[in-house]
Amino acid sequence: MNLKQLAKELNLSISAVSKALRDSHEISPATKKAVLAKAKELNYQVNPFASGLRKQKSKTIAVIIPEVVNDFFGPVINGIESIAQEKGYHVLIYLTHEVEQKEVAIINLLQNGRVDGVMISISAQTSDTTHLEALKEKGIPLVFFDRIVERINAPKVITDDYNSGAVATNHLIENGCQRIAFVSLPNKLTITQKRMNGYLDALKNIHIKKDNSLILFCNGDEHKDKDLIRNLLKRKDRPDGIFASVEKLAIITYEVCEELNLNIPADVKVICFSNLKTAGLLNPSLTTITQPAFEIGREAASILFKLIEKKGHHFLLEKTTINSKLIKRISTEKTSGEK
Amino acid sequence: MNLKQLAKELNLSISAVSKALRDSHEISPATKKAVLAKAKELNYQVNPFASGLRKQKSKTIAVIIPEVVNDFFGPVINGIESIAQEKGYHVLIYLTHEVEQKEVAIINLLQNGRVDGVMISISAQTSDTTHLEALKEKGIPLVFFDRIVERINAPKVITDDYNSGAVATNHLIENGCQRIAFVSLPNKLTITQKRMNGYLDALKNIHIKKDNSLILFCNGDEHKDKDLIRNLLKRKDRPDGIFASVEKLAIITYEVCEELNLNIPADVKVICFSNLKTAGLLNPSLTTITQPAFEIGREAASILFKLIEKKGHHFLLEKTTINSKLIKRISTEKTSGEK
DNA sequence: AAAAATTACTAAAACGTTGTAGTAAATAAA
DNA sequence: TTTATTTACTACAACGTTTTAGTAATTTTT
Numbered sequence: 001m002n003l004k005q006l007a008k009e010l011n012l013s014i015s016a017v018s019k020a021l022r023d024s025h026e027i028s029p030a031t032k033k034a035v036l037a038k039a040k041e042l043n044y045q046v047n048p049f050a051s052g053l054r055k056q057k058s059k060t061i062a063v064i065i066p067e068v069v070n071d072f073f074g075p076v077i078n079g080i081e082s083i084a085q086e087k088g089y090h091v092l093i094y095l096t097h098e099v100e101q102k103e104v105a106i107i108n109l110l111q112n113g114r115v116d117g118v119m120i121s122i123s124a125q126t127s128d129t130t131h132l133e134a135l136k137e138k139g140i141p142l143v144f145f146d147r148i149v150e151r152i153n154a155p156k157v158i159t160d161d162y163n164s165g166a167v168a169t170n171h172l173i174e175n176g177c178q179r180i181a182f183v184s185l186p187n188k189l190t191i192t193q194k195r196m197n198g199y200l201d202a203l204k205n206i207h208i209k210k211d212n213s214l215i216l217f218c219n220g221d222e223h224k225d226k227d228l229i230r231n232l233l234k235r236k237d238r239p240d241g242i243f244a245s246v247e248k249l250a251i252i253t254y255e256v257c258e259e260l261n262l263n264i265p266a267d268v269k270v271i272c273f274s275n276l277k278t279a280g281l282l283n284p285s286l287t288t289i290t291q292p293a294f295e296i297g298r299e300a301a302s303i304l305f306k307l308i309e310k311k312g313h314h315f316l317l318e319k320t321t322i323n324s325k326l327i328k329r330i331s332t333e334k335t336s337g338e339k
Numbered sequence: 340m341n342l343k344q345l346a347k348e349l350n351l352s353i354s355a356v357s358k359a360l361r362d363s364h365e366i367s368p369a370t371k372k373a374v375l376a377k378a379k380e381l382n383y384q385v386n387p388f389a390s391g392l393r394k395q396k397s398k399t400i401a402v403i404i405p406e407v408v409n410d411f412f413g414p415v416i417n418g419i420e421s422i423a424q425e426k427g428y429h430v431l432i433y434l435t436h437e438v439e440q441k442e443v444a445i446i447n448l449l450q451n452g453r454v455d456g457v458m459i460s461i462s463a464q465t466s467d468t469t470h471l472e473a474l475k476e477k478g479i480p481l482v483f484f485d486r487i488v489e490r491i492n493a494p495k496v497i498t499d500d501y502n503s504g505a506v507a508t509n510h511l512i513e514n515g516c517q518r519i520a521f522v523s524l525p526n527k528l529t530i531t532q533k534r535m536n537g538y539l540d541a542l543k544n545i546h547i548k549k550d551n552s553l554i555l556f557c558n559g560d561e562h563k564d565k566d567l568i569r570n571l572l573k574r575k576d577r578p579d580g581i582f583a584s585v586e587k588l589a590i591i592t593y594e595v596c597e598e599l600n601l602n603i604p605a606d607v608k609v610i611c612f613s614n615l616k617t618a619g620l621l622n623p624s625l626t627t628i629t630q631p632a633f634e635i636g637r638e639a640a641s642i643l644f645k646l647i648e649k650k651g652h653h654f655l656l657e658k659t660t661i662n663s664k665l666i667k668r669i670s671t672e673k674t675s676g677e678k
Numbered sequence: 679a680a681a682a683a684t685t686a687c688t689a690a691a692a693c694g695t696t697g698t699a700g701t702a703a704a705t706a707a708a
Numbered sequence: 709t710t711t712a713t714t715t716a717c718t719a720c721a722a723c724g725t726t727t728t729a730g731t732a733a734t735t736t737t738t
Contacts, residue, residue, distance in 0.1 A: 002723095002724055002725085003724065003725065003726095004724075012687085012688090013687070013688045013689075014688090014689095014724090014725085014726095015687085015688065015689080015690090015725095015726080015727080016686080016687060016688075018724095018725070018726060018727090019687090019726090019727090022726085025685095026685080026686065026687070027686070027687080028685080028686060028687085031686080031687085043450070045447075045448075045450055045451035046451065046724090046725075047392070047451055047452060047723085047724050047725070048451060048452070048453045049388045049389075049391040049392035049397070049452065049723080049724075049725090050388075050392050050693090050723070050724030050725040050726085051724080051725055051726075052388040052693095052725090053386070053388035053389050053392055053693045053694065053695090053723090053724085053725075053726095054692075054693050054724080054725045054726045054727085055693085055725080055726070056693075058388070060431075067417070068407065068413045068414075068416045068417055068420075069410065069413035069414050069417055069616075070413070071408065074407045074408035074409070074413060075407075075408050077407045077432070078406070078407055078408055078434065081407075081432065081433075081434050085434075085441075090431050090448075090453070091431060091432050091433075092399075092429050092430060092431055092432075093416070093420065093430050093431075093432045094420075094430075095417065095420050095424075102424075108384075109429075111382070111384055112384035112385065112386055112387060113386060113387070113388065114387045114429070251616060251617060251620065254620045255619075255620070258620075276617065277408075277590060278590060278615065278617045278621060280594075281590065281593045281594070281597075281621050281622060282617060282620050282621055282622060283620060283621060283622030283623065283624070284622065285622070341693095341694055341695090342694065342695070343694075351717085351718090352717070352718045352719075353694090353695085353696095353718090353719095354695095354696080354697080354717085354718065354719075354720090355716085355717060355718070357694095357695070357696060357697090358696090358697090358717090361696085364715095365715080365716065365717070366716070366717080367715080367716060367717085370716080370717085385694090385695075386693085386694050386695070388693080388694075388695090389693070389694030389695040389696090389723090390694080390695055390696080391695090391723095392693090392694085392695075392723045392724065392725090393694080393695045393696050393697085393722075393723050394695080394696070394723085395723075
């Protein structure tokens with residue numbers, strides 16, 4: 001069913017029907033009513049390819065993330081989808097699996113008008129960002145969330161990473177930790193850097209200086225990351241507190257502690273950036289810095305749609321910060337023997 | 340950059356360039372080489388709308404699921420995406436949030452050629468399925484996974500739900516449970532029915548007959564579901580075993596048990612269909628029937644692509660069953676006082 | 679009552695591909 | 709040597725919309 005057939009049924013020209021469907025003032029109310037009725041009757045739907053080709057608009061956005069199986073990115077997608085559904089947009093999902101090469105390939109696929117805008121949280125391994133700059137150069141609206149690229153001039157939605165890093169570290173200090181390890185993704189990522197800076201400054205405040213042997217940069221490969229963390233916790237001078245910068249690393253830490261028979265929180269206290277639904281049900285329950293993931297998704301999507309709709313306006317190019325919150329649970333509690 | 344401009348740069352006709360890019364035998368090797376080089380130089384990309392319009396192909400599939408924040412659907416998407424990326428397809432995501440009305444609206448959006456195929460796990464509240472039949476009628480390839488519609492003649496990828504239901508129930512029986520509750524989604528869903536039949540037959544085997552007060556049909560609304568489960572566990576004749584048919588309900592069960600100060604597994608044993616990464620780290624660790632979610636995604640996507648590529652062939656219209664497995668953990672263990 | 683403006687349409691040209699039909703020139707077959 | 713075939717292209721008509729530029733007919737203004 002297309003416009004041509006519909007027009008024939010109605011004894012009207014194709015353009016009249018097209019205009020009637022889009023409620024043009026050039027068409028009389030009576031005709032409009034007739035067209036709408038017939039269109040409904042015959043279940044006419046606009047062909048998105050013809051329409052997209054003509055209007056140079058896709059009504060589609062792309063979301064590029066490292067992974068879906070994740071209690072942060074899941075709710076983010078949820079937030080994005082909720083706004084997209086409101087606005088009548090479609091959502092394409094692409095996963096980089098933390099591989100820079102895949103990210104580049106995906107971005108290159110999107111240069112030809114397939115989407116009206118792109119939202120991305122970059123892969124942990126991305127260091128070169130020319131692919132992202134090229135996309136911006138083409139005039140395709142781009143919004144970063146969480147894992148941003150500082151130097152690219154595009155809207156960014158993030159949490160207060162520096163501050164949260166300090167809060168988490170202080171929480172461990174308050175509960176008696178002296179040797180606090182920072183376990184994290186590669187330090188190319190701005191979230192890693194900021195969270196680490198918060199951690200370092202919190203330590204500096206109590207006159208502890210940076211100890212590189214307590215700072216671990218993982219890379220997203222589960223097995224390798226587990227080895228790194230196992231080595232850290234096997235050391236004689238092992239840390240008494242672990243601050244994990246992402247969810248996955250906290251889970252690995254729990255697994256390793258079980259393996260090595262280390263008690264949380266007596267032997268090691270653990271705090272983590274995490275949106276795990278089950279954080280409160282873990283053994284022991286996990287103290288988290290929780291990001292408002294759904295809201296980040298909604299906010300980032302809203303900004304993207306503003307950008308798409310009012311192209312050329314630059315007043316939106318700022319950073320939006322949504323605060324995380326500390327949820328204290330057992331994994332960082334003082335145990336009876338402690339001062 | 341389009342074919343016209345590229346052709347002008349090369350002093351060739353548009354069709355020659357088009358054919359060269361698609362490696363047609365009508366074009367000489369020398370010309371092909373020149374075209375490819377120029378296309379790369381100028382970063383030419385085929386316009387997906389023009390191409391889609393002309394070829395009546397979108398190179399896109401739709402995935403319709405109830406939610407993303409879920410350790411089952413997450414890995415499924417992962418599996419789907421991995422196959423789609425291999426095949427050069429794009430993946431549109433739509434969430435129904437368990438609302439039938441949304442599912443209908445989404446399906447209606449897909450009737451106009453936007454996608455070459457659809458994969459769906461239906462909402463828990465879907466009872467009328469004419470929207471899905473209409474989609475099939477239009478000739479758009481459709482594959483069901485996990486939450487299927489039995490009566491629609493389309494490929495289905497599922498797990499051995501009946502058998503797993505029996506295995507889970509037997510496991511509880513073996514560990515001493517006598518009053519086993521079945522906590523589940525609405526019984527419209529075939530997965531609910533089959534899992535329940537497995538449960539009922541396992542009970543019948545030991546001569547326990549169906550007790551409707553021990554069978555709970557939740558509906559996906561977290562608050563209401565929690566109330567239902569709370570009421571179940573507050574009763575004097577509360578069950579000593581709970582078999583939850585989906586992950587979310589097991590988490591709620593854990594929360595309610597904590598709230599009511601019921602010890603798992605001493606007071607109630609809990610088993611659940613679940614893909615929680617953290618099942619082993621929960622307090623207590625949760626015994627699960629785990630579905631091979633990633634493989635389900637890959638398998639369902641593979642079948643969909645076969646269907647897309649060899650349209651009209653009917654040899655693929657079968658059901659594919661991939662087995663789940665029981666992972667025994669503490670939540671169902673016999674406690675010291677038990678026989 | 680003539681000129682101007684408005685109403686309610688139609689015709690036709692894009693948008694960027696792809697594939698069919700056509701065509702010179704070169705090569706092979708009769 | 710003439711005819712048939714192959715090679716390497718070009719021209720052009722789709723695909724289904726949207727939009728600009730018309731145009732009769734009607735209504736309003738002067």
